[in-house]
Every structure is written in structure tokens, then in C-alpha cells.
């Protein structure tokens with residue numbers, strides 16, 4: 001973390017009021033050398049930050065840092081008002097729709113994706129629709145240097161991070177007898193390692209906030225899958241990566257509780273409306289139809305009917321279904337380390 005990325009979350013924590021931390025807004029003109037402009041009269045706060053940072057991350061020199069004035073912009077209304085959320089894999093699909101829903105509920109949202117152009121367009125479309133201040137950030141979750149850069153960007157823009165939605169994920173279905181090692185590595189590096197590294201990049205920011213404001217907690221929510229709870233036929237690389245993700249969630253929950261971070265997974269059922277299934281060229285409907293995976297299927301609808309018939313509620317999962325689980329996990333102050341199914345009854349916990 002650079003110095004600024006250490007100072008801002010702590011500063012934010014010190015300025016917390018009524019369980020809400022302020023967004024810190026850049027005041028220097030673009031391209032200006034950062035100049036110290038901590039609000040006059042806040043010298044005691046700055047000294048406190050220095051002392052606090054000394055205990056948590058080693059001594060740092062505050063002189064010459066800052067270009068930020070703490071501002072409580074009029075809080076938007078909504079159940080996520082005042083929260084800064086980072087959503088990975090947000091150029092499309094669940095990630096994009098989750099980012100839209102969080103913005104609609106008043107969060108300041110950073111959308112991150114390996115598809116830089118797509119994620120910037122996604123953030124712009126949220127801003128155009130809602131007059132929000134979403135940002136789009138390039139990231140490869142399989143690369144810690146890229147993640148650190150993205151996190152610094154978010155912290156520099158907003159001041160901290162209260163909610164990570166670790167959503168970026170990929171799927172390469174195939175038999176264990178034939179799936180290439182390359183595909184296995186690809187799936188593992190995004191779904192498993194990418195989740196580990198995303199938490200590694202974000203947790204220090206959340207820890208700094210909590211050190212400065214011990215009453216305020218942050219959330220890490222991994223978008224897992226029903227395939228993280230039960231095996232998936234000819235889809236072992238994906239299911240294994242998602243099972244592993246739940247192991248990470250439980251372990252991180254135990255470790256990060258001391259930093260005021262709750263860590264949970266959400267395990268959705270099939271999301272037929274998103275591009276992963278519905279893309280007419282590359283989507284799973286097409287792949288499963290072409291490969292004959294669904295016996296007798298002649299159309300996309302046949303494939304859909306086959307999978308829906310496995311669900312007691314006879315339909316796929318939608319983003320509003322997932323959002324209810326996200327709100328539950330953020331608002332519930334007495335739960336961590338859980339994997340919450342959102343599967344219409346397809347997976348039942350024992």
C-alpha cells in the first residue's frame with residue numbers, strides 16, 4: 001500500500017459518525033502535486049492518525065500527504081447509503097447488476113474487471129442513469145500487483161472500502177478425463193487464487209478503518225455457487241475452485257474478525273439471464289446444446305427446462321434474489337464464515 005492508501009482509510013475511520021464513515025473527496029485539481037490540506041483545526045486528528053498507523057503498520061511520515069478534504073456529501077438514501085463498495089467482475093452479468101443495485105441503494109461503487117473498456121462503460125451507464133459517482137477500474141484478480149493498484153485507485157478516489165463483492169469468476173466445463181491442464185489452471189487462478197488475492201489486497205484497508213473506528217465493521221462477500229456446495233458433473237475444475245472458496249471464506253472469517261471484517265459467501269443457482277448462459281455464441285445454453293450434454297434437447301429452452309426441473313422452485317436465480325442475501329449479510333452483525341445458498345431449494349443445507 002502506498003502512504004496515501006494507508007492514511008485515507010484511517011482518516012475516514014477517525015471521522016466516522018453514527019456508524020457511517022465519510023467519503024473523502026479529492027480537492028486538488030487533477031495533475032496537482034498532492035499538497036497537505038487536512039482541514040484546519042484537525043491537527044489533533046492527524047497526530048492521532050500518525051500514532052495509530054505506527055501501531056498497525058509501522059511509522060509513517062504524514063507531512064506532505066493528503067490532497068483531500070473530508071466531506072460528507074449529502075448521503076444518498078438507501079440501505080447501503082454511505083458504504084463504499086468494490087465489486088469485481090463487474091463489466092457484465094451478476095457483477096454489473098450487483099453494482100447497479102448497490103448504487104441504487106446509495107453506495108459509492110467501484111466496478112473492477114479485466115475487461116477495462118467494458119467496466120468503464122458499465123460505470124458510466126450507472127452514473128448516467130442515477131447521477132451516481134461510480135468508477136470503473138481495470139483489474140486482473142489473478143494478479144496481486146494489479147489488485148493492489150486497483151485498490152489504491154479506489155481508496156484514492158473514495159477514501160476506503162466497506163464492502164468487497166468478490167464476484168469475478170470463470171467456468172471451463174469438461175470431464176476430468178479430458179479437461180486440459182491449462183483450463184484447470186485458468187479456472188483455479190481466477191476463482192480460487194483470485195478470491196484469495198482480492199481479500200489480501202482489500203483486508204489491510206478495512207483493518208485500518210476498523211483500527212480507527214472499532215465500532216464499524218466491513219464486509220467481504222464472495223459470490224460462490226451452488227457448485228461450491230455440491231459436486232457438478234463434468235465440471236470438476238469449477239466446482240473444486242468454488243468448494244475451495246468456501247474453505248477460504250471460513251478461514252478468513254476466523255482470522256479477520258479481529259479487524260472487524262465479516263467474511264461470507266453466497267451460493268447462487270443458475271443465472272440464466274446473464275451472458276454466461278444466454279450469450280448466443282459462447283453461452284452455456286449453446287455449449288450444452290451443441291455438446292449433447294442434455295439428452296434430447298433441441299433448443300435453448302429445452303436445455304433451460306432440463307435444468308429448471310432440478311429446482312424445487314422451478315426457475316433460475318436472479319440478481320434481486322442474490323441482493324437479498326447481500327443485504328442480509330451486510331446488515332446481520334452476528335454472522336460470519338457462512339455460505340448462504342440462493343438456489344430455489346436446489347441445495348439444502350444439513
Ligand SMILES: NC(=O)c1ccc[n+]([C@@H]2O[C@H](COP(=O)([O-])OP(=O)(O)OC[C@H]3O[C@@H](n4cnc5c(N)ncnc54)[C@H](O)[C@@H]3O)[C@@H](O)[C@H]2O)c1
Nearest residue numbers: 089091092093094113114140141167168169225270271276
Ligand atoms: N451465471 C451463473 O449461472 C452463476 C451461478 C452461480 C454463481 N455464479 C458466479 O457468479 C459470478 C459471476 O458470474 P456471471 O455469470 O456474472 O459471469 P460473467 O461471465 O457474465 O461475468 C464475469 C465477469 O468477470 C470478469 N473476469 C473474468 N476474469 C477476470 C479476472 N481475472 N479479473 C477480473 N475480472 C475478471 C469478466 O470479464 C466478466 O465481466 C462468478 O463467480 C460465477 O462463478 C454464476
